[in-house]
Amino acid sequence: MANDKSKTPINVGLFATCLVDLFRPTVGFAAARLIEAAGCAVHVPEQTCCGQPAYNSGDSRHARQIARQVIESFEIYDYVVVPSGSCGGMIAVHYPDLFADDPDWNRRARALAAKTFELTTFLADVMKIDAAEAISAAHDGTATYHDACAGLRELGVRDQPRELLAGVKDLALVEMDDTEACCGFGGTFCVKYGEISTDIVSRKTAEVVKTGADLLLAGDLGCLLNIAGRLKREGSSVQVRHVAEVLAGMTGEVPPIGEIGSERGGENNGKKDGN
Amino acid sequence: MEFMKPGAFKDNARAALADQDLRSAMTMLSTGMIPNRQGAVDRLPEFEKLSQRGRELKDHVLAHLDFYLERFERNCKAAGGHVHWCATAEDARREVLEICRSVDAKTVTKGKSMIAEEIHLNEFLEQHHIEPIETDLGEYIIQLAEEPPSHIIGPAIHKTKDQVSDLFLKHHAKLGRTERQTEPQKLVNEAREILRQKYFDADVGITGANYLIAETGSSIIVTNEGNGDLTQTLPKIHIVVTSLEKVVPTLEDATTFLRILARSATGQEFSAYTTISTGPRQDGDMDGPEEYHVILLDNGRSAMLGSEVQDMLRCIRCGACMNHCPVYQSVGGHTYGTVYVGPMGAVLSPALLGVAETKHLPCASTLCGRCEEVCPVSIPLPRLLRQWRQRAFEAGDVPSLERWGLSVWAFFAKRPWLYGLGARLAMRGLAYLGRDRGRMRKLWFAGGWTDGRDLPAPEGQTFQERWRKQQRERAAS
Structure with missing residues (x-):
């Protein structure tokens, strides 16, 4: 789906993930290039981690604190795109669970979850890009x-x-x-x-x-x-x-x-x- | 006998990883169980629907467990059977012993029963001078080897054929079987011939139950060898050792589960034998026991009702979760040190034995989710494993180093500016260490990683650092 760039662009918050940030910045730039090629504007707000290490260790208090930080930084975008199914799943599936007992944060977590996508699903399912055409790789x-x-x-x-x-x-x-x-x-x-x-x-x-x-x-x-x-x-x-x-x-x-x-x-x- | 303990999970795992016989036996999962299950599921278009129906049935029964259990008891008694409600393993063992003593039993034959394993019935009977004889081939093998089962449906799955040949020769030589058999069929025949007379000699036969039928008061077992039938019909007394959550409303409901059980377990359409028992021998019956007893075990299950791990009570004991578990495939069942192993064991054992005793089990998982994917009653096993991790964390049952590490990490993760500074320094350091080869072979603080793998070096600068720099340059130009 090619966008008409004259209209308000689709604003995508890129959640690079901590491993990409630390070990492989090129993946972040590759993701940004692909999202831009799909006709979106890429934003990289200040970020650290999705909170998964705490969540999977049973430390839900810290996991919630970090999740709130991610929600606050990313809820302003039309979409959140993550070059990782694991961190994408944390936001899209587990954040709402983390706030099961907190109606306000649960609502915000669910809203963020609904617009969070793993990179390839965002490109193929949401933007429906024609790979051969949009990506001349x-x-x-x-x-x-x-x-x-x-x-x-x-x-x-x-x-x-x-x-x-x-x-x-x-x-x-x-x-x-x-x-x-x-x-x-x-x-x-x-x-x-x-x-x-x-x-x-x-x-x-x-x-x-x-x-x-x-x-x-x-x-x-x-x-x-x-x-x-x-x-x-x-x-x-x-x-x-x-x-x-x-x-x-x-x-x-x-x-x-x-x-x-x-x-x-x-x-x-x-x-x-x-x- | 003394066997591995769940607290020693890491040591057990190390030993298992070095055990070449175990490694060769475990390839059976990827070459047999996994493709066989997939084939069976693919051949049944309505598998998904049955699975969904099974899940709903179990949830319905768990919501009305008292009603169906009392109904089962009423109908079982009406058919001439006896029901023994047992809150604990000790209660169950005592009831079994009393029944055995009522006929002065010397030997009991046993069909495969995980509940009998759970209450450690064999050791108990031996202590009271009653000889238990396992009649399921897998159970018979591990009884000879004096080991617990390593899989809930394939108790001897950890043994190679060669090991079985040796074991049979060692134990059967005194019975005149001095030739070492190596063909599976000959090994089966040898065990069969030796077991045959035991069925006639036994005073009591003990089986488990896959299902209890509330509407008829019956129990159902499935086997592939027919041993269960001989165990329960030939002796004077048939004892069914089973647990609360096995009850289903009707016979027809049981068929829903029977259609997904064997397919999920072994990839068979149906087990070779499905046997329904209703009370003792009736007038005009050709055979059957004179007494029929059901030992109904709770042992922590009723406490799971209404808790975060209630979903675990849906389990139909097919073993698909362990067959598909990467950790189980690597270390086998004995490593867990518990009766129930693999993902279902790692969720059930903390409920039965306590979180402190079993704290390794929920942690020793990659949370890959394949267990949930193949579970025929959709038990959210990864979510339940996380529940136990959370309880252990909240109870302080987590090593202080790990707790401290998480706190330090969280301290930085909550402060992006500080985190960014630390990350930039750390990644430069790591990139420097890996500058010659793009990776590191040894890092003193990451031995868990580098003992078996190289650690790829980072590029050097962090993504956010480079991104912001690029943005500034773009803005300036």
Whole structure:
């Protein structure tokens, strides 16, 4: 759905997520570029975290305090877009639960939840962009896509990233077996139960490698850091990126996750590293 | 016997991850249980509808539990049966013992029953010089191995075929079976032949119940081996050990559950045997026990009614949640140290045993949500796991380091300016550490991560820092 830019633009608050803010700013810029390409104005209000670490640790007091802060910063926008199904799910599904006993905040949480979307669902379902037309991205290689749990099961992210990736020139997509199985990240789980988490991610990397793809994509940086970290530890040459980097055509601007940019400019094609 | 405890979850997990036999046995889940369930669900177009109906039925029964239980009791008695209401595991064990003593029982045969496991019935009977004999093949295997079940429907799922061959040779040699069998069918036959006479010798047969039917006072069991039928029809007395939430209003309601149970559990359309028992042998019956007793266990369940975890009482014990759980797939059931394992166990065990004793279990989950997705009665397991985490946190049952870490993190997360400053410094530091390879192999403060994985290095500057800089440049130009 192309917008008439002469009218009031659609204002989107970009909730970058703490992991993108800290580890992978390029994903934030990629998301912004895609949202702008869909005809919206992007705003990045001051932000920290969605509160999920507290919420999933049973610390609902802190989770509520942080949720109020997010609601206050973002409720002024037409939409809130999040390049993560996990943090998107926190706002869109769990915020209203957090304020079940507080009618005023519950109303505000529900209003925010209703206009909060994971990035690829916003592009495909809300803005209904034609991927091939709106995104003139190209990436020569074969990718496989990991379905991150919260996006998949809380927000129904499954077809949208695949539809969008189908519009990326020269990119082939192969499906891995059990792509809907968890990668073992699980927020604080991955450090609290590091050995179990490592075992779970090893099943995932085995499936990734089995596909023969040279690029692993997903929509959640937590999973990506986990899978990339394990692939590198195993000595694999499979590259790892956030789906937004490929969709926005920004793979030339940053090396794959966990790799070094020494051959910058020569590695925007998703080829094996170490060349 | 002394076995693993839930408090030692991390140690148990470490041992499990190093156990190659366990690892090879557990591949059964991804190669068998998971695709079989999916196939069975796909072949039944109305599965979703049945599942929804099942959920509504359970919620209805839980809202009127007293009514249906009393109705069950009335109709069970009318058919000549006895109902024993037992508030605790100890009450249940005592009732079973009294019934066994009434016929001076020396041996009892047992069909598979998780309630019998929950009340630790076998150890208790042995202490009172009554020999329990498990007749379900899986239960028989773990009885020989002196281990608890590691899965609610496949108690010996953690054993490889080779381990079973060894176990049979070790225990059956004294019965004249000195050849080590390696083919599954021959192993089954060997167990069958050895068990055959035990059915005739037993004074009492104990089974569980998948459902209690209020309108008829009957109990239903499903098995794949027919062992339950022999256990309950041949001895003088049949004891059903079961729990409150198993009651359903009518026989027809039970069929709703039967249609989703086997499909969710093993991927079968229906279990091989579905047996309905109504009271003892009646005049003109060809067989059946002389007495029929139902041990109706509460053991903490009625306290779950009306609580945040009431939804757990809908559980029909199919095991789909554990089959699909990434943590269970990695560490197996014994790691949990509780009778009920996997996601359903991590929700039920704190209710039965207390939060303090079981605090690891709700935490040892990635909250991936696949359990809820495959649950045929839509139990919101991740939400219930979070409920227990919240209770543990509020009760102070969280390590002080974790509590302190959360407080520090929250302090910064509530102060964006300070957070931004700290983030900029920290990310520069991390980027510096990872500058040579784009990742770190070892970080002293993140061993939980770096023991098994590299930590990808951050780009250096934070997103917000770069964004604001870009905005300023745009504004200036």
